[in-house]
Amino acid sequence: MKQLIATQKEFFNTHTTKAVSFRKKQLNTLETVLKENESLLNEAIYGDFKKSGFETYVSELALLYHDIKQAKRNLKNWSGRKRVSTNLLNFPATSYIIPEPLGVCLVIGAWNYPYQLSLAPVVAALAAGNTVVLKPSELPANTSNIIAQLINENFDPRVFKVIEGGVPETTELLKQDFDKIFFTGSTKVGKIVYKAAAETLTPVTLEMGGKSPAFVTEDCNMKMTAKRLVWAKFLNAGQTCIAPDYVMVHERVKDEFLELLKAEIEKERFAFENDNCVQIINDDNFDRLEKMIPQDKIYYGGTLSKESRYIQPTVLQNISFDDAPMQEEIFGPILPVIAYTNVEDAISKVRTFPKPLSCYVFTSDKKTKQKILKEISFGGGAVNDAVMHISNPNLPFGGVGQSGIGSYHGKAGFDCFTHYKSILDKPTWLELPIKYYPHTKNKLKWIKRMMRWQ
Ligand code: NAD
Numbered sequence: 001m002k003q004l005i006a007t008q009k010e011f012f013n014t015h016t017t018k019a020v021s022f023r024k025k026q027l028n029t030l031e032t033v034l035k036e037n038e039s040l041l042n043e044a045i046y047g048d049f050k051k052s053g054f055e056t057y058v059s060e061l062a063l064l065y066h067d068i069k070q071a072k073r074n075l076k077n078w079s080g081r082k083r084v085s086t087n088l089l090n091f092p093a094t095s096y097i098i099p100e101p102l103g104v105c106l107v108i109g110a111w112n113y114p115y116q117l118s119l120a121p122v123v124a125a126l127a128a129g130n131t132v133v134l135k136p137s138e139l140p141a142n143t144s145n146i147i148a149q150l151i152n153e154n155f156d157p158r159v160f161k162v163i164e165g166g167v168p169e170t171t172e173l174l175k176q177d178f179d180k181i182f183f184t185g186s187t188k189v190g191k192i193v194y195k196a197a198a199e200t201l202t203p204v205t206l207e208m209g210g211k212s213p214a215f216v217t218e219d220c221n222m223k224m225t226a227k228r229l230v231w232a233k234f235l236n237a238g239q240t241c242i243a244p245d246y247v248m249v250h251e252r253v254k255d256e257f258l259e260l261l262k263a264e265i266e267k268e269r270f271a272f273e274n275d276n277c278v279q280i281i282n283d284d285n286f287d288r289l290e291k292m293i294p295q296d297k298i299y300y301g302g303t304l305s306k307e308s309r310y311i312q313p314t315v316l317q318n319i320s321f322d323d324a325p326m327q328e329e330i331f332g333p334i335l336p337v338i339a340y341t342n343v344e345d346a347i348s349k350v351r352t353f354p355k356p357l358s359c360y361v362f363t364s365d366k367k368t369k370q371k372i373l374k375e376i377s378f379g380g381g382a383v384n385d386a387v388m389h390i391s392n393p394n395l396p397f398g399g400v401g402q403s404g405i406g407s408y409h410g411k412a413g414f415d416c417f418t419h420y421k422s423i424l425d426k427p428t429w430l431e432l433p434i435k436y437y438p439h440t441k442n443k444l445k446w447i448k449r450m451m452r453w454q
Pocket of ligand 1: 108109110111112113117135136137138165166167170171184185186187188189190192207208209210240241242329331357399404
């Protein structure tokens with residue numbers, strides 16, 4: 001590892017990676033490698049947790065292709081120096097900002113969208129002119145292998161190299177001297193990464209999780225709400241960082257909402273049956289989720305098969321904030337529904353949790369919408385939809401507080417791997433004497449006057 005990072009640093013210091021043409025070439029290579037190997041990628045992820053080619057394309061590869069295309073289209077503009085105005089005190093001068101890559105970057109991926117979460121930060125890092133060491137999650141072993149194989153066969157290791165492994169390898173990587181660490185995963189491990197980075201004052205972006213609420217008010221379009229929530233919650237068997245973790249529904253419409261949820265799940269039955277369904281990633285997570293289901297509170301679902309790591313989409317009712325599924329991020333196909341009588345109380349309850357990664361508001365009432373958006377702090381979200389905000393690259397994606405530090409995707413991704421170097425550029429033909437000794441009253445008067453014209 002030490003040797004690899006030293007080699008990447010040496011290469012970075014040749015300034016080769018800073019050329020726009022070089023960055024484009026890396027992005028083109030990545031795009032070609034992915035496109036030419038889609039069937040291998042599909043096979044690997046299906047082998048890990050039975051994720052279908054359709055879902056892999058829609059929720060992983062399509063996002064990567066879009067990020068690559070957008071980065072290539074905007075590279076010249078994003079990486080060019082930006083002129084800004086100069087204040088009177090500095091006259092005569094020009095002022096500008098030079099975007100510069102940070103250097104050698106470490107990207108640590110999570111398992112639940114293994115291609116997208118490992119490679120989207122890499123797209124941003126390469127576009128910004130950095131070199132990258134990627135450590136994908138070890139849990140989906142086949143996808144980790146195929147990423148390593150394809151990248152290490154097709155990229156110069158001085159620019160982009162994949163190192164596979166779990167906790168020991170990541171711990172070792174975190175001891176190395178990187179210029180940036182980008183981590184996706186749990187809040188618990190995020191803290192470990194943050195502590196390690198503090199030792200060397202390495203800048204970090206932490207993309208973590210949390211309990212993302214969905215509010216369903218009396219006046220929403222109930223049928224559409226149920227449809228969109230069922231899709232968002234049970235996509236990838238609920239193993240989505242921005243999945244609605246639980247629903248706060250107005251008491252007066254709770255029964256209607258539960259009925260509609262059930263109808264929507266049954267409509268999608270084919271996708272949710274054991275044979276077609278994305279699996280729970282491993283036995284540990286299966287056991288964790290199983291313990292979370294209070295048998296007396298199952299409204300719908302509750303069928304489990306440990307052998308095939310299958311949990312039927314399960315809706316829980318009469319849930320309180322003290323129940324098991326409300327004690328941690330669920331990250332599985334279990335949806336607790338909690339009734340509220342007034343929105344103020346519901347907001348107060350939600351705010352007892354750390355700031356979530358997402359929040360969703362299903363309502364047609366403008367005031368309620370504004371109130372929830374204003375009074376709850378969260379990473380990002382949607383109104384009358386869920387999860388889909390991630391698919392708009394113009395919306396920076398990231399958490400706040402315990403759900404994350406920093407954001408990425410689109411231009412935000414480029415910024416996340418870039419230092420903006422500010423320059424005041426002065427000619428030598430004129431120098432105003434007012435800042436120099438002797439410090440007279442008259443000079444101070446002039447400085448104060450000039451400060452008014454900032
Ligand atoms: P995780 O924190 O267990 O693992 C993430 C990465 O950290 C893996 O590469 C793993 O090898 C490494 N790791 C694990 N333990 C470590 C340790 N002790 N020291 C050093 N490295 C270690 O997370 P996960 O199970 O892969 O993913 C699930 C979590 O990630 C959920 O909380 C979810 O909300 C969150 N997540 C967030 C986003 C986001 O974009 N914000 C996306 C996906 C998942």
